Amino acid sequence: MAEFKEAPAGAGALVQTTTWLENRFPTAFDAYKVHMSEYYAPKNFNFWYFFGALALLVLVIQIVTGIFLVMHYKPDAGMAFASVEYIMRDVPWGWLVRYMHSTGASAFFVVVYLHMFRGLIYGSYKKPRELVWIFGCAIFLALMAEAFMGYLLPWGQMSYWGAQVIINLFAAIPFVGPDLSLLIRGDYVVGDATLNRFFSFHVIAVPLVLLGLVVAHLLSLHDVGSNNPDGIEIKAKKDPKTGIPLDGIPFHPYYSVHDVMGVSVFLMIFTAVIFFSPEMGGYSLEFNNFIPADPLKTPAHIAPVWYFTPYYSMLRAVTDDMVNVFVGLTAVAGVLAFLKGGLKGLWKFAPLVGALVLAVMLKSFDAKFWGVVVMGGAVMILFGLPWFDQSPVKSIRYRPSWNKILYGVFVVVFFVLGYLGIQPPTTVGTLMSQAGTLFYFGFFLLMPWWSRLGEFKPVPDRVTFHAH
Numbered sequence: 010m011a012e013f014k015e016a017p018a019g020a021g022a023l024v025q026t027t028t029w030l031e032n033r034f035p036t037a038f039d040a041y042k043v044h045m046s047e048y049y050a051p052k053n054f055n056f057w058y059f060f061g062a063l064a065l066l067v068l069v070i071q072i073v074t075g076i077f078l079v080m081h082y083k084p085d086a087g088m089a090f091a092s093v094e095y096i097m098r099d100v101p102w103g104w105l106v107r108y109m110h111s112t113g114a115s116a117f118f119v120v121v122y123l124h125m126f127r128g129l130i131y132g133s134y135k136k137p138r139e140l141v142w143i144f145g146c147a148i149f150l151a152l153m154a155e156a157f158m159g160y161l162l163p164w165g166q167m168s169y170w171g172a173q174v175i176i177n178l179f180a181a182i183p184f185v186g187p188d189l190s191l192l193i194r195g196d197y198v199v200g201d202a203t204l205n206r207f208f209s210f211h212v213i214a215v216p217l218v219l220l221g222l223v224v225a226h227l228l229s230l231h232d233v234g235s236n237n238p239d240g241i242e243i244k245a246k247k248d249p250k251t252g253i254p255l256d257g258i259p260f261h262p263y264y265s266v267h268d269v270m271g272v273s274v275f276l277m278i279f280t281a282v283i284f285f286s287p288e289m290g291g292y293s294l295e296f297n298n299f300i301p302a303d304p305l306k307t308p309a310h311i312a313p314v315w316y317f318t319p320y321y322s323m324l325r326a327v328t329d330d331m332v333n334v335f336v337g338l339t340a341v342a343g344v345l346a347f348l349k350g351g352l353k354g355l356w357k358f359a360p361l362v363g364a365l366v367l368a369v370m371l372k373s374f375d376a377k378f379w380g381v382v383v384m385g386g387a388v389m390i391l392f393g394l395p396w397f398d399q400s401p402v403k404s405i406r407y408r409p410s411w412n413k414i415l416y417g418v419f420v421v422v423f424f425v426l427g428y429l430g431i432q433p434p435t436t437v438g439t440l441m442s443q444a445g446t447l448f449y450f451g452f453f454l455l456m457p458w459w460s461r462l463g464e465f466k467p468v469p470d471r472v473t474f475h476a477h
Contacts, residue, residue: 044231049257050264051237053474057127058264059271063120066272067113068223072216074110082162084208086201089164090301108287114156115293116279118316121149129394130416132403133236139395141233144226146391151219153317153388158211160314161204165298170311172207173199178324178384181377198304239472240403246471256472292431310433318430319423320384323449325434326442327380334443335379336368383446390453397456402465409463415452422448 016028031038081100083092096103125145128134134142161172176199179190195202234244243254258264288294292315297308313321343364347357371379405412426445429438 044227045261045265046259048231048260049243049254050235050260051239051241051243051254051472052256052258052263053237053239053472054235054264054267055238057123057131057238059268059275060120060124060127062268063271063275064117064124065223066275067117067120068219070109070113071117074106074113075212075216077106078110079212084162084205086164086204086302089162089204093163105283108283111294112279112283112287114159115289115314115316116275116282117152118156120275121152122316125149125391126420128236130405131236131238132240132398132400132405134395135240135398135400135403136395137233138230138236141226141229142395143392144222144229146388148219148222148226149391150388151215151222155211155215155219156314156316158207158215161199161207162211163298164204164302165295166300166302166306166308167295167297167311169199169302169304170308171313172203174311175313176203178377178381181375181381183374183378236403237472238404238406239469240407241468241470241472243472256474312431315427315431318428319426320387320430322426322430322442323387323446324380324384325430326439326446327376327383328439328443329376331443331446332371332376332379334447336371339364339367339371383450387446387449390450394453394456397453398460399457400460400465402468404468407466407468409465411463415459419448419452 013032014028016025020028078096081092081096081103083089093107096107098104100106128142128145157172157175161168176190176193179193180186182189191197193203193206194200195206234242237243241256243256246255247253248255282289282293288296295314312318343360346360346364400408402408405416422445426442426449429442429445432438
């Protein structure tokens with residue numbers, strides 16, 4: 010047992026209370042030192058480093074508002090919609106809590122997308138932060154599940170039919186699909202059993218997983234240290250006497266105070282949306298969702314919320330013609346691997362055999378199944394980013410200039426896919442979605458090749474920092 014510390018003679022009440030707590034709960038004070046006051050972060054953080062803290066803030070907002078909504082919500086197919094209307098009209102400040110929660114869902118994806126983009130441009134997924142990135146992608150996956158399940162709970166027209174469409178997609182999986190979709194629904198149609206299952210997962214199961222992943226994400230980050238816009242490891246240059254990184258500053262108070270500015274701006278925008286445009290023109294809360302769910306009346310056009318639409322667009326892009334394109338690309342890849350491969354003997358025919366097997370598989374299942382595979386693969390491919398990127402430098406600052414154009418095109422394509430996913434399907438829109446889908450996957454799958462091309466700029470020994 011550690012010896013008790015004594016408060017200095019004549020110390021004030023605050024010091025005495027702090028000393029008393031530290032003697033009885035030293036683990037908390039040690040954690041504060043490790044993760045706050047003695048955690049040294051690079052001194053050149055910029056605007057892009059606000060979004061991690063903002064994601065944590067929105068998570069807290071969602072949990073707190075969710076607790077108050079659960080107090081009045083009825084997870085019953087006959088009462089769910091009415092209970093939401095009761096919250097909006099009769100519960101004191103219920104409309105504010107509900108709008109904070111619905112706006113918070115969109116805000117969560119905004120800050121998470123920006124947080125992930127920052128990791129993309131600064132190489133925050135590269136060694137030694139592979140596990141940090143993997144935990145982050147798992148958080149993104151859990152967040153998508155949480156949002157999808159919560160989307161059903163208002164029991165409006167778009168909630169009901171959106172769930173109907175997405176759950177039915179699982180039926181396209183060979184052999185286990187029908188049983189899997191039945192298991193998810195809990196019934197042969199989306200109904201009371203589905204609502205209860207989704208409510209349980211949305212309120213209890215997924216949030217627990219999400220919180221665990223957030224803790225793992227932060228712990229793994231603080232073990233290896235934060236990346237920075239230069240992609241330089243600040244632990245490589247330490248003060249020989251103190252062992253403190255020369256380019257590091259304590260997270261608290263410097264960045265904890267610095268983040269207050271980002272939080273303040275975010276809250277101004279957040280509250281402006283809540284009070285002036287909580288539906289965001291139908292993108293955050295669709296107009297059809299203010300109509301009670303009716304299994305006998307299908308909306309003219311069914312589309313998910315905006316943060317799912319890029320992936321929904323990829324799902325719709327996979328038609329029979331698109332599958333034929335996949336077969337052609339597989340054949341070309343197999344021939345090129347055969348011609349340029351260094352394999353000996355019969356092994357040199359392995360790429361051709363592999364391409365043939367894959368082509369047969371592509372033609373053996375219908376386009377709907379491959380659409381589901383593409384939609385899921387668009388998220389899962391992010392987990393492989395630390396190994397796809399073969400660039401000798403981390404940050405985009407020191408990569409060839411054309412890399413910035415490529416990343417810019419990637420962002421534009423992602424936005425276009427998101428827009429097309431909201432719109433009713435058209436011939437031109439389908440072609441654009443198919444081109445965007447090919448570019449999205451090509452960006453990652455060809456990264457081992459293009460990330461090594463070009464002339465890289467010399468990376469400085471120390472971080473570049475300009476006081477502001």
